[in-house]
Amino acid sequence: MGGERIRLYVPGSIMGYKRGKSNQTNHTSLIQIDGVASKPETTFYLGKRIAYIYKAKTEKKGSKYRVIWGKVTRAHGNIGAVRAKFRKNLPPISLGGRVRVMLYPSNI
Amino acid sequence: MVQELARGISAHGRSRSYKRRGIHFLKKKNNGEFPKHEKKQKTEEAPSKAPKFYPADDVKKPLKRKAVKKPTKLRASIQPGTVLILLAGRFKGKRCVFLRQQESGLLLVTGPFKVNGVPLKRVNQAYVIATSTLIDISKVDVSKFDDTYFKSTEKVEKKKSEDGFFNAQADEKKKELSPEYVENQKKVDAALLTALKPELKGYLSARFSLKKNDRPHLMAF
Secondary structure: OOOOOOOOEEEEEEEEEEEOOOOEEEEEEEEEEOOOOOHHHHHHHOOOEEEEEEEEEEEEOOEEEEEEEEEEEEEEOOOOEEEEEEOOOOOHHHOOOEEEEEOOOOOO | OOOEEEOOEEOOOHHHHHHHHOHHHHHHHOOOOOOOOOOOOOOOOOOOOOOOOOOOOOOOOOOOOOOOOOOOOOOOOOOOOEEEEEOOOOOOOEEEEEEEEOOOOOEEEEOOHHHHOOOOEEEOHHHEEEEEEEOOOOOOOOOOOOHHHHOOOOOOOOOOOHHHHHHHHHHHHOOOOOHHHHHHHHHHHHHHHHHOOHHHHHHHHOEOOOOOOOOHHHOOO
């Protein structure tokens, strides 16, 4: 193998929380999945698991990387954005950050 | 269907309903009379004696369960011999051959081991992408690999004493595969390899990865 990088996820960016002008619902985050530009295109990604990966100072279970798992719940708007719910709400520092949308649970 | 004006009140009158139900045909078949069936004779039950033993407390009976467990419905795209892409786990990205669905619903899959290192293993359908590549596996016999074959051996209970603690650590490191498993793998591999064309061997040994500008929702697998 020699360190070949296998990518089995689609990167996405965290746009923010579900919100109106002045109130935000922290339990739902809005994700923009790379390459998805319209609402019909998002149907493939519904239900897929999402991983928000971040680094921490202390090592836990052999790694300094930590994950918050979540899943794509529904489309958001017409331009391919998506709503996601995580096991723990995403921390506000994550806004603008990267997220990995996995290809499982798969339906192909 | 009879139109209903309200519950129990049909739109059709008595004579219309009679004609619609065709009762006159039944009567014709039965010599002008509506067919009668004899009442079933109720067999007399033997008089039950009072039980000798009553439990001291009320014993709760568990509710009857009528649900039948069926294996997960197999996707139409997954046929025996389909090449699958594993999406998670140690072998993520590897392309393997689907052999059959187990009773538990999991998919029995193999690399073949010689080609890409994927042994006979079970995989959940949700963690797999089915490609359109099909391999003829009619010559491979996989009937004896069921869920009990894959059941892990019971772990020895860890002793809480100090000596037991150190010994357990040493034991955990080595888990040797029994020679029976190695033999089975070789047999299945040999049968599969005859069905594989050389291009397919190269295909199966390569791993799948998403590249830049790949859009999985637009890809045909």
